[in-house]
Amino acid sequence: MELTHIDARFxxxxxxxxxxxxxxxxxxxxxxxxxSVMSSQNGHSTVAVLxxxxxxxxxxxxVFRMKEETARRMVGYLDPTMAAFRESMFEGLGEVFNIVSxxxxxxxxxxxxxxxxxxxxxxxxxPLALHLLNQSAYSVSMLSPLGEVGIDIxxxxx
Amino acid sequence: xxxxxxxxDARLMxxxxxxxxxxxxxxxxxxxxxGEEAVELFKRHSPDAVTMDxxxxxxxxxxxARAILAxxxxxxxxxxxxxxxxxxxxxxxxxxxxxxxxKPFTRERIRNAVGRVLGIGAPVGWxxxxxxx
Numbered sequence: 282m283e284l285t286h287i288d289a290r291f292x293x294x295x296x297x298x299x300x301x302x303x304x305x306x307x308x309x310x311x312x313x314x315x316x317s318v319m320s321s322q323n324g325h326s327t328v329a330v331l332x333x334x335x336x337x338x339x340x341x342x343x344v345f346r347m348k349e350e351t352a353r354r355m356v357g358y359l360d361p362t363m364a365a366f367r368e369s370m371f372e373g374l375g376e377v378f379n380i381v382s383x384x385x386x387x388x389x390x391x392x393x394x395x396x397x398x399x400x401x402x403x404x405x406x407x408p409l410a411l412h413l414l415n416q417s418a419y420s421v422s423m424l425s426p427l428g429e430v431g432i433d434i435x436x437x438x439x
Numbered sequence: 440x441x442x443x444x445x446x447x448d449a450r451l452m453x454x455x456x457x458x459x460x461x462x463x464x465x466x467x468x469x470x471x472x473x474g475e476e477a478v479e480l481f482k483r484h485s486p487d488a489v490t491m492d493x494x495x496x497x498x499x500x501x502x503x504a505r506a507i508l509a510x511x512x513x514x515x516x517x518x519x520x521x522x523x524x525x526x527x528x529x530x531x532x533x534x535x536x537x538x539x540x541x542k543p544f545t546r547e548r549i550r551n552a553v554g555r556v557l558g559i560g561a562p563v564g565w566x567x568x569x570x571x572x
Binding site for chain 2: 302305306356359360362363369372373376377379380383384387400
């Protein structure tokens with residue numbers, strides 16, 4: 282994937298939105314790591330939330346990766362009852378990132394980038410290996426008191 | 440005890456709203472996960488207030504709000520919406536909904552908005568008697 286100017290702007294806006302919404306939802310400070318480019322992800326994550334992205338000019342996927350303990354802490358912060366069982370915890374996690382992605386899309390729309398998102402899908406595995414549409418992804422870590430969340434953004438211009 | 444109908448297709452959101460309404464406003468809560476079910480439950484239970492998600496997989500919240508208001512013009516409905524859905528919110532207000540809440544919301548915002556339509560709260564900074572505090 283070519284790293285065009287518009288893509289870099291997209292990444293920046295998306296990450297800013299994620300940082301802001303995550304901070305508001307969980308009432309905490311979120312620190313952002315540096316952005317890197319990679320073609321596959323084989324880190325320490327055991328849970329991933331996959332969201333499809335489609336628009337007039339862009340298409341692709343955004344993946345949020347984390348350890349299961351982090352996922353459980355996030356859902357448990359909002360609703361301890363849903364964090365108690367693995368299945369409901371994953372259901373809650375999908376909703377958390379639906380809110381985050383929805384806000385990111387609105388943030389992008391204000392900056393003249395029109396996109397729609399699909400309902401998030403949650404996958405789990407140990408080890409968890411992800412390959413994103415045979416294309417490179419921008420990857421960045423977000424750190425908060427709840428744990429680390431990796432975000433892989435594999436978006437290309439149509 | 441006031442009764443509130445919470446309508447949202449996401450269980451997480453319904454649980455969060457239920458907890459706030461039960462703990463902070465001492466309401467009893469009934470839940471619906473779609474528009475049609477919401478209208479049915481409204482007719483069956485006559486709740487004192489409704490929180491209604493705007494976009495749901497199984498039923499548009501605006502349509503459900505409109506159907507409830509057609510059944511009971513005095514129904515107190517608070518729409519729960521994401522940023523960027525301002526046009527839909529404006530449509531809902533024209534239909535007669537009382538207030539709206541943006542996601543992600545704070546506990547205080549839910550307490551204030553629902554409390555106000557239930558008549559058990561007051562706008563921030565004012566007492567029930569209308570005195571500034």
